[in-house]
Structure formats: structure tokens, C-alpha cells
Amino acid sequence: MQALGSFALLVRLLHRELLVSLRRRTELANPLFFFLIVSALFPLGLGPSPDTLSALAPGILWIVALLAVLMAIDSLFKSDFDDGTLEQVLLSPIPLYMTVLVKTLAHWLLTGVPLTILSPLLALMLQMDSAGIGVLFLSLILGTLVLSFIAAIGAALTVGLKRGGVLLSLLVLPLFVPVLIFGSAAVQRAVAGMDSSSPLALLAALALFFLALAPFAIGGALRVSLDQ
């Protein structure tokens, strides 16, 4: 392990993490179905009028994607915590920062990215103007990355608790506010025919910020959860 550079180590860890996760296929599909079903509830609640739906579509898609990430993150550390793998991870020579970064990245690749790929379809169903679809795609791919890292902090804090589900959303949802604001604003501006590069740039800045700093908080939170 010592001989590997950090980047090679990162790639190798990521590869292993993805292989392990890909074995549980149904778990991977669940957030996608959640995204689909909740988006389909909105026309039922708001009425089928295309005008209403197309006006609300950017906000609806963003909020539902945010909830889907939140639902999926619950399992990020759960199985490793239950079977004791997490304790081994803390003892291993690989820096905790690296492991946590890779686990969260893998989680994003398997939930955030598929959600983003599915989103244009839902945008069409919600009558969103097709001018916004490209920006929706870009904003979701950056935004779900940020959301995954923020939510992972909450998941690490609550992994040792018996009933962490609702608590997790209480901790994490207020922190999602900036991502929701920039993400939905980017799509709304694109639909209105305006330039949406500034909210997208802000999302990218948030992504880099959390990519660099969140693993420290996640690692610290995991240590607390394992110590108790």
C-alpha cells in the first residue's frame, strides 16, 4: 500500500467500493423509483394543468432529487457499521479521509449520477421547457455531489443510533438550503432564457469546498459513532 500514490490508491479503493455496491442491485434501484414515484405524485396533488406543472417543474425536480439523496444516504455506513467493517477501516493504515472520500464518491456515482440521468425524462413528464434540460442535468450532477457529502456527515453522526432516519433529515435538510437555492435557480433561469452560469459556478464551488472539507467531518463523526 505504501508504494501507491494517493491517486492510485483512490482509484483502487473506488473500484473495490463500486464492485461491492454493485452486488446489491435492488438497493441501487430504490432511490430511482422513489424519485419517479414522488415526481408522479405532484401532478396528482397540483392538477394536470401543463402551465402550473411547467412553472413548478424545476423546483419539484430539485426537491424530489434532494429527498432521494437523503433517503439513499441512510445505508451509506449502516451495513459496514453493523458487521464491524467500520472498526477495521479505522484501524487500517489507509487514511480515514481517503476511505470516507471514496465511500461517499462511490455512493454518489451509484445514486446521484443515475438520478441525474433519469431527470430529463421526469422533466418531460412534468412539461418542463426543454430549454432547461441541459442545465437541469448539469446542476443535478454537481448538486447531488454536494448533497451526498453533506448528507454523509449526518449519516456518520447517526449510524450508531437505533432510530436515525428522521433525525438524519432534521440534521441535514437545513444544510441543503444553499444547494437547493442555486440548483433550482439555475434551472429556472435557463427555462426563462437567461444565463445560468453564475448559479452553476456557485454549485461547482460548493462541490469543491465540500469535497475537500466534508471528509474530515465525516471521519470525525464516524469515530464518535464507533466510540460510544
Added chain:
Amino acid sequence: MYFDSLHALLQMEGHGPYVWSAYGITFVTLMALIVAPLRRKQRQLRELRGQYRREGN
């Protein structure tokens, strides 16, 4: 003093109910924040005395 009478003070040209209810809620909340630790302290002292008596015997 800005107001001429008690009545004017209570009314505040129609804004009285808002102003007084805001101050009332604030008063109640601040008082609750003061009273809660005082009562907890009384309870704790009672419990601790009981605990020490039991341990002392």
C-alpha cells in the same frame, strides 16, 4: 413620555395589540428561561441530598 394617557399607551394608535402581545410573549419566554434552571436546581439539590443520605447510611 410620548403617550398622553394610559388608554393611548394601550392602544398605540391601533398597533397596541401587536406590540403588547410581542412584549408579552417575550416576557413569558425570558421568564421561563430563568425559572427552568431555578426549579431544576431545587430538584437536583433534593435528589442529591437523598442520594448522599442513602450512601451515608
Added chain:
Amino acid sequence: MWAWFHKWSSPRWFFQLSGRLLPWLAVLTALCLVTGVLWGLLFVPPDYKQGNSFRIIYIHVPAAAVAMAGYMMMAVAGAISLIWRIKLADMVMKCSAPIGAALTFLALVTGAIWGKPTWGTWWVWDARITSVLVLFFLYIGIIALYESFENKEAAGRACAILALVGAVNIPIIYWSVEWWYSLHQPASISFTGESSIHPSMLRPLLLTISGFYTFFGLVLLMFVRNEILERERNTRWVRELVTGATR
């Protein structure tokens, strides 16, 4: 310096010092709040635009300011307890959460009551109100997390991490909410509280703001003292203190 730090962080020493400090702090708080409130309610002329409803400013603004400062203080205490494992800092962090949440709640309620006569509705999705609402959620998260841990030592460390994450995020949240509000700003709301304020209205405000700060300090000391008694219940000095008081 280090010895001083160490002494300060000793719960026993803190308990004795705060016991002597409490009466003075209580008098100072009462003085600031009573004069500030009476001055603001009875003597200051009404605002030419908002009329008498602006008098709510004397409790709304201090509550919001102290709620915000309280969160930052909680995060700093959390950092100190994480880095140096100082018990006292952990207690300060734990105790400031409910006080801060209560003040944030007050800021929201008085803001809503102020909004009704001035804007005509109880609630406006204004940048500042929304930020305070998010602050309230952050406080609720800290309290909920602390309560759900059985092991209180782990609870303290978990909350310290969450408080730090929150403190790093608060500037981002505030800035993003400002940005969001500037996108959707309705034209009808044109004034802001600060710009139209007359100097004669400002002096009682400074008094009530100081009063709320000392009030926060006062209540925090009372909470922390109870926490010390609870956690140090098996030490000799607490035993002597309690049994000595009964004799």
C-alpha cells in the same frame, strides 16, 4: 497562561466563580432590559412610516442578534471541547443550544407579529426571516441529536461536530438566501429596518441588545451550574456543598 486555562476549565472553580458573578449579572441584565424597554415603549416617538408597531424592534432585533451569536459561541465551545477535551466547554455547548433555540423562536414570533401591521401578513419569505428560520432548524437539529444519544459523552462530541459544520455553513446559507431573495424580490416591500431608523430610536435599542447579551450569559451560567452539579455529583466538593447547605 496554561495554568490559568486549566484552572478556568475546572468545574469546581467555575462553579464558585459563577456563583459570585450571578447576582451582578442579574442586576445588570434587569437594569439594561427594564430601562431599554420602558424607554422604547414610552418615550421614543413612533416611526413616521411604521407607526407604533416599530417598538417591537427593541425585542426582535436583540433576540435575533443574540440567537446568531449564541450559535457561533456554541460552535466555538464545541471546537474547544473537541480539541482539548475540556468538560466545561462541552457543558457550555450543550447548555447554549436550548437558550439559543428559545431566542430564535422569539425572534421569529416577534418578527411575525411585527409583520402583520407593517406588511399586512404574518409571514413574508424575506431574506432575513428565512435565514433566522434556518438558524432555528439548525438549533433543533443540535438538540435532537443530543437527546438521541444514550452516552452523553458521545452526544457532546457528535453535537460539537454538527455545530462546527453548521457554523461553517451559516455564512454560505445566509449568503445564498440573500441571493435567492434578490432574484425574487417583490417590488412592494421597499424599506428595511436599519435604513429608516432615527438615532433617537437607536439608543434604547443598544440598551436592550446589551441586556439580551447579559441575559444569555446569565441563563447560560445557571444552566451550566446545574449541569456541573449533575455531572460532578459523586465528587467530594459537591457532596460538601450540598450537605453543608442543609445544615
